[in-house]
Amino acid sequence: MADAPHIPDEAETRARWGNFAWTAxxxxxxxxxxxxxxxxxxxxxxxxxxxxxxxxxxxxTQTQGWLPVxxxxxxxDQLDMPYMRVYEVATFYTMYNLAPxxxxxxxxxxxxxxxxxxxDDVFAACKNKGLVKGATTPDGLFTLTEVECLGACANAPMxxxxxxxxxxxxxxxxxxxxxxxxxxxxxxxxxxxxxxTSCPEGGPTTLKEMVEGNHDYRGAWA
Amino acid sequence: xxxxxxxxxxxxxxxGATVLQACExxxxxxxxxxxxxxxxxxxxxxxxxxxxxxxxxxxxxSCALPAAEGQEIRTDSEMVKKAREGxxxxxxxxxxxxxxxCDQGGECDLQDQSVAYGRGASRYDENKRAVTxxxxxxxxxxxxxxxxxxxxxxRFAEEVAGVPEIGAIYRGENMQITTYLEHAAKSxxxxxxxxxxxxGALTAKPYAFEARPWELxxxxxxxxxxxxxxxxxxxxxxxxxxxxxxxxxxxxNEEWASDKTRHNVDGLVRKRLDxxxxxxxxxxxxxxxxxxxxxxxxxxxxxxxxxxxxxxLDCETMFAGKALVERLGGTMxxxxxxxxxxxxxxxxxxxxxxxxxxLETADVILLVGTNLRWEAPLVNTRLRKAIKKGAKVxxxxxxxxLTYKVEWLGNDAALLGKLPAAVxxxxxxxxxxxxxxxxxxxxxxxxxxxxxxLVETLGLVKEGWNGYNVLHFAAARMGGLMLGYATAxxxxxxxxxxxxxxxxxxxxxxxxxxFTESFKVYVGHHGDKGAHAADVILPGASYAEKxxxxxxxxxxxxxxxxxxxxxxxxREDWSILRALxxxxxxxxxxxxxxxxxAEMVKAVPALGVEGLADYGWSIPSLSTGATGELASPIKDxxxxxxxxxxxxxxxxxxxxxxxxxxxxxxxx
Numbered sequence: 001m002a003d004a005p006h007i008p009d010e011a012e013t014r015a016r017w018g019n020f021a022w023t024a025x026x027x028x029x030x031x032x033x034x035x036x037x038x039x040x041x042x043x044x045x046x047x048x049x050x051x052x053x054x055x056x057x058x059x060x061t062q063t064q065g066w067l068p069v070x071x072x073x074x075x076x077d078q079l080d081m082p083y084m085r086v087y088e089v090a091t092f093y094t095m096y097n098l099a100p101x102x103x104x105x106x107x108x109x110x111x112x113x114x115x116x117x118x119x120d121d122v123f124a125a126c127k128n129k130g131l132v133k134g135a136t137t138p139d140g141l142f143t144l145t146e147v148e149c150l151g152a153c154a155n156a157p158m159x160x161x162x163x164x165x166x167x168x169x170x171x172x173x174x175x176x177x178x179x180x181x182x183x184x185x186x187x188x189x190x191x192x193x194x195x196x197t198s199c200p201e202g203g204p205t206t207l208k209e210m211v212e213g214n215h216d217y218r219g220a221w222a
Numbered sequence: 223x224x225x226x227x228x229x230x231x232x233x234x235x236x237x238g239a240t241v242l243q244a245c246e247x248x249x250x251x252x253x254x255x256x257x258x259x260x261x262x263x264x265x266x267x268x269x270x271x272x273x274x275x276x277x278x279x280x281x282x283x284s285c286a287l288p289a290a291e292g293q294e295i296r297t298d299s300e301m302v303k304k305a306r307e308g309x310x311x312x313x314x315x316x317x318x319x320x321x322x323x324c325d326q327g328g329e330c331d332l333q334d335q336s337v338a339y340g341r342g343a344s345r346y347d348e349n350k351r352a353v354t355x356x357x358x359x360x361x362x363x364x365x366x367x368x369x370x371x372x373x374x375x376x377r378f379a380e381e382v383a384g385v386p387e388i389g390a391i392y393r394g395e396n397m398q399i400t401t402y403l404e405h406a407a408k409s410x411x412x413x414x415x416x417x418x419x420x421x422g423a424l425t426a427k428p429y430a431f432e433a434r435p436w437e438l439x440x441x442x443x444x445x446x447x448x449x450x451x452x453x454x455x456x457x458x459x460x461x462x463x464x465x466x467x468x469x470x471x472x473x474x475n476e477e478w479a480s481d482k483t484r485h486n487v488d489g490l491v492r493k494r495l496d497x498x499x500x501x502x503x504x505x506x507x508x509x510x511x512x513x514x515x516x517x518x519x520x521x522x523x524x525x526x527x528x529x530x531x532x533x534x535l536d537c538e539t540m541f542a543g544k545a546l547v548e549r550l551g552g553t554m555x556x557x558x559x560x561x562x563x564x565x566x567x568x569x570x571x572x573x574x575x576x577x578x579x580x581l582e583t584a585d586v587i588l589l590v591g592t593n594l595r596w597e598a599p600l601v602n603t604r605l606r607k608a609i610k611k612g613a614k615v616x617x618x619x620x621x622x623x624l625t626y627k628v629e630w631l632g633n634d635a636a637l638l639g640k641l642p643a644a645v646x647x648x649x650x651x652x653x654x655x656x657x658x659x660x661x662x663x664x665x666x667x668x669x670x671x672x673x674x675x676l677v678e679t680l681g682l683v684k685e686g687w688n689g690y691n692v693l694h695f696a697a698a699r700m701g702g703l704m705l706g707y708a709t710a711x712x713x714x715x716x717x718x719x720x721x722x723x724x725x726x727x728x729x730x731x732x733x734x735x736x737f738t739e740s741f742k743v744y745v746g747h748h749g750d751k752g753a754h755a756a757d758v759i760l761p762g763a764s765y766a767e768k769x770x771x772x773x774x775x776x777x778x779x780x781x782x783x784x785x786x787x788x789x790x791x792x793r794e795d796w797s798i799l800r801a802l803x804x805x806x807x808x809x810x811x812x813x814x815x816x817x818x819x820a821e822m823v824k825a826v827p828a829l830g831v832e833g834l835a836d837y838g839w840s841i842p843s844l845s846t847g848a849t850g851e852l853a854s855p856i857k858d859x860x861x862x863x864x865x866x867x868x869x870x871x872x873x874x875x876x877x878x879x880x881x882x883x884x885x886x887x888x889x890x
Contacts, residue, residue: 091393
């Protein structure tokens with residue numbers, strides 16, 4: 001059924017991840033994270049720890065990482081938290097992957113502003129490169145996910161690939177981004193058009209003098 | 223004491239009360255799904271919306287809003303009516319219209335409240351969502367599409383049962399209630415989520431499609447599966463009890479019941495003794511009552527008569543048995559079937575002295591040789607409440623997962639004589655210290671005396687407080703002790719005198735190998751160990767088929783009613799004994815149940831008063847100095863007596879939850 005939890009085969013996962021433990025570097029990080037919360041409230045650290053674990057799993061598998069059940073249980077044990085509570089958190093947030101993903105996790109925003117500004121073209125570009133929603137490409141490079149608003153509506157349409165946003169996309173620029181990634185390169189992060197972050201396209205429309213240097217506008221008020 | 227106005231009526235409410243409670247005090251009914259008196263407040267169903275001034279000009283969830291001085295609450299305004307209709311319409315958006323095939327039908331909060339507060343029709347014509355069924359073990363059947371996500375079951379599992387294995391995964395429209403990775407919920411209280419569920423999402427698996435609530439006869443009874451004396455209601459149709467559900471009694475079981483209490487009832491129609499049997503040439507053959515009586519009357523006993531009472535008996539049966547034995551010239555009575563021989567010169571030293579409701583207020587607790595979770599699950603929930611209030615628990619004996627943190631001191635009875643200083647110090651500071659002495663202690667020579675010595679050392683008895691508690695787990699035990707079913711030396715002493723005639727009154731845990739020379743008459747209801755060993759079987763009635771008086775572990779006298787008739791030729795135990803006495807020429811002095819009860823009350827006046835019996839308080843001087851390991855006598859929670867051993871549900875629970883057998887889910 002469609003709503004069944006997408007948990008990969010349990011025995012296999014346990015065999016692979018049953019002896020998960022923090023790397024020395026991450027163990028240090030974990031101490032810092034847990035120390036942020038007052039004594040007795042260590043369970044609050046569950047979200048950063050899950051994220052850290054997902055990244056460690058990613059580093060070990062050369063992907064963006066996911067959260068195998070034994071890893072969640074490892075965190076539950078560490079925080080003295082019932083496994084069910086950890087599992088609830090991991091299933092609630094879309095940032096936690098419950099199944100393996102590829103090296104690049106392409107999260108295309110399909111919410112209204114992006115859709116109006118052409119997210120369909122972005123999906124078309126993905127489809128053209130062989131990406132299928134909710135699946136990983138056979139070469140293990142890309143996993144495509146449609147997500148809800150990622151909060152960059154001013155630069156719609158946008159995608160989040162791994163930890164970076166790629167914005168103001170068109171069919172061509174999205175194809176270019178995917179091509180660069182597939183070739184092992186690093187595409188330009190942020191807007192794919194002539195625009196700084198979410199500033200107006202083609203340069204400032206107000207406070208133009210401020211571009212060059214500090215300008216005293218006080219005379220203009222009178 | 224804030225003063226609030228509910229629908230124009232001014233009233234004082236206790237400090238800390240919520241608006242919902244204030245409305246209830248004013249006699250207003252507030253519809254609710256997620257709110258439950260005995261669980262924490264969630265505030266997520268929004269059904270309890272009311273209008274509150276001062277405050278934002280919108281309806282507010284009354285269950286999560288504290289009542290404050292000067293509030294004006296309206297539960298009858300147009301805004302409230304519209305709000306309730308709106309919430310109800312939303313709740314019904316994804317709720318299937320399958321009431322005709324739903325087991326909750328007829329006792330469903332959602333049905334009732336949609337009739338009372340809904341708008342009568344839906345404007346929703348999109349597709350409804352569907353959710354797959356979840357596996358929650360052998361007791362709970364799930365139909366998750368019906369779930370309205372009130373999260374009562376999640377809160378119950380975490381707060382009351384102490385088994386945080388149920389949770390809500392995913393979010394928004396995809397939210398689903400499930401157990402961790404869909405493993406069976408490993409709790410002996412899981413059946414309670416069925417009662418808590420306001421819709422038909424969680425229903426009882428063994429009771430699935432059995433009956434509709436309106437066709438059931440409801441009888442108030444007392445449970446006999448453990449010594450807590452859970453107040454239950456037996457729902458029967460015709461001659462069969464279909465289910466047992468708890469009644470509310472805050473002094474005993476609150477509103478919970480263990481899975482064994484709820485689901486042993488399918489054992490009441492299996493492996494029953496429905497006609498008398500007589501052993502001829504080594505084989506038990508069916509007989510008539512007259513033949514069976516004649517066989518017993520033919521025994522040359524010359525006064526060498528004994529009776530052993532089983533664990534499930536009511537006081538009336540035991541009294542009738544005692545009367546018969548005494549009329550025949552015998553004296554030997556015993557109820558402690560497994561061979562325990564503790565001293566009973568002072569009943570106060572073998573009873574649970576702290577009333578169960580007061581146990582919640584204990585601040586330091588010592589558990590000695592007990593697996594509370596299996597010996598008395600509902601005492602364990604009381605203890606969990608005490609711990610939530612900050613009580614500290616120490617334990618001596620084998621370590622068990624009791625669902626809370628216990629500081630285990632080790633498994634050695636010698637520890638009773640030399641408690642660590644930290645424990646003594648903790649008890650020294652305690653205002654309401656308690657000790658719970660389990661069956662493992664009573665089985666050990668000297669250990670009972672050791673625990674009684676600790677009463678003084680640990681200061682368990684204070685003004686208005688007695689913290690010395692012996693935990694029994696046989697429903698008949700305290701009643702039996704009050705009626706004198708205890709022989710010095712225990713069952714060994716009874717076996718030693720080799721009684722010519724032995725009445726086994728539902729006694730199934732006895733080692734009958736010790737009674738090979740006795741003529742054994744088994745009066746009971748199930749073809750279990752006792753019947754196998756008997757020379758004559760007289761088919762009796764189970765707890766559901768006779769009225770009776772029961773005394774629970776704290777000495778609380780309670781009465782149960784008769785729900786159905788015993789099957790076949792089986793009769794109520796007292797009438798069997800009465801009829802037999804006539805054949806044996808020792809006619810008992812009662813002709814009806816009322817007369818029997820009157821006789822019994824005359825003999826033991828305390829049994830005539832419902833409520834806690836007063837045993838006084840005195841400590842007998844007993845031998846001390848026990849050493850060695852303690853063991854809990856219960857090996858399998860689900861199979862402790864003849865009724866559960868006959869119940870397929872209990873057998874499955876035992877296999878799945880105790881022995882870890884995995885059952886393949888039926889393909890649907």
